[in-house]
Amino acid sequence: MQLTLEFGGGLELLCDSEKIHKVNVDLPNGADDFTMKHLLSWVRTNLIKERPEMFMKGDTVRPGVLVLVNDCDWELSGQLDTTIEEKDVIVFISTLHGG
Amino acid sequence: MEAGEAKSKKPRGPRLCCICNQRRPVLKRPKTLQQICRECFYEVFEEEIHQVIVKNRLFKSGERVAIGASGGKDSTVLAYVLSELNRRHNYGLDLFLLSIDEGITGYRDDSLETVKRNEVQYGLPLQIVSYKDLYGWTMDEIVKMIGLKNNCTFCGVFRRQALDRGAALLKVDKLVTGHNADDIAETVLLNILRGDIARLSRCTSITTGEDGPIPRCKPFKYTYEKEIVMYAYFKKLDYFSTECIYSPNAYRGFAREFIKDLERLRPRAILDIIKSGEDFRIATTTKMPEQGTCERCGYISSQKWCKACVLLEGLNRGLPKMGIGRPRGNLNGDHKKVTKAGATAKSIESKQCGSLDF
Structure with missing residues (x-):
């Protein structure tokens, strides 16, 4: 499954200072749908190069990190349970950097 | 901009904006938990700030x-x-x-x-x-x-x-x-x-x-x-959006x-x-600093010298610890004017963190 991931608000610094990542992910064994929960663990393993605690806390994003799935706040789509589909665009923005 | 609309093939979120009842919501407002569309969001965001300014x-x-x-x-x-x-x-x-x-x-x-x-x-x-x-x-x-x-x-x-x-x-x-x-x-x-x-x-x-x-x-x-x-x-x-390199x-x-x-x-x-x-409500027995002006630069200060002058003096004399910490700098020494709360409680020292001084 092809996805576009975008990191902003300083989060790009955790993944080689690249804001946009075109990635290919596979459905984990035994799962029916690919969800944000799967995606976060994939990102943590495959994209985050340093300070993962700036991105995640427990099994979800750190409070203060905004997530948009196809330009829609993930709080409207079930957060970790949001189903991800082919060609989706997922944006992560940190609000934690200075103003 | 319209990419989001084009991609809305599957309405995974809720159905319609709870303000206009016409468009797909894109955001859950933290203040009200309302689910609203982009256009209504721009409107309420700007209008609230306008109301704050007016009121x-x-x-x-x-x-x-x-x-x-x-x-x-x-x-x-x-x-x-x-x-x-x-x-x-x-x-x-x-x-x-x-x-x-x-x-x-x-x-x-x-x-x-x-x-x-x-x-x-x-x-x-x-x-x-x-x-x-x-x-x-x-x-x-x-x-x-x-x-x-x-x-x-x-x-x-x-x-x-x-x-x-x-x-x-x-x-x-x-x-x-x-x-x-x-x-x-x-x-x-x-x-x-x-x-x-x-x-x-x-x-x-x-x-x-x-x-x-x-x-x-x-x-x-x-x-x-x-x-x-x-x-x-x-x-x-x-x-x-980069963190200050010196900001721990x-x-x-x-x-x-x-x-x-x-x-x-x-x-x-x-x-x-x-x-x-x-x-x-601050107890009236609380001691508050009284505002005056810095004897050196004329800036507002509750002390003889303002904090910037104390720090600067330390830097220029090679004593950078001067003015750091609770006892408010050697230069000001015992020069502590204190009044009751509510009088002129507007000392203008800064907070410890750069970008958030109130």
């Missing part, structure tokens, strides 16, 4: 107003929204961007580039004042001398004065800053944690320094950080994290903390 009479027609601009998200959105509202509602304001160049290579030089683009994008004249010009030292030079321990104190104290000096250069009547609701809630907590009653009593005021040279106000006092960032994202505003302010970091955890459980917590801060 609190932040500006008068004909005033010159400087926007403290760091190039970060808050001040960038503030500059954009304020110039928009100024046009739409005929505030009659002359707006300016005011930036401080602390002299931090790899951080401020980059963010100043953002402000210079904003100058063009929003058509607002920009004034930059630098620590090097005002004090003879850049933050890079200060850190080289004092290390990474108390650098945020220097930076914060110097910035507060630098903003006032820049505002004086621009001959403005007011200075606005991008402090948002999350920042203010965080500062209320910090002031409680530090037992800093003087600051606790004023950190929730939407306007401060009315008895000083240039009043400051915070039009985003009730605006959630989440909405500011969402607004900047949807409007594709050009802002800079651990204590404030904990408070910030705590607020964000609370917000996740109950988003209203942020407004409620601000409300608590506003409603505190």
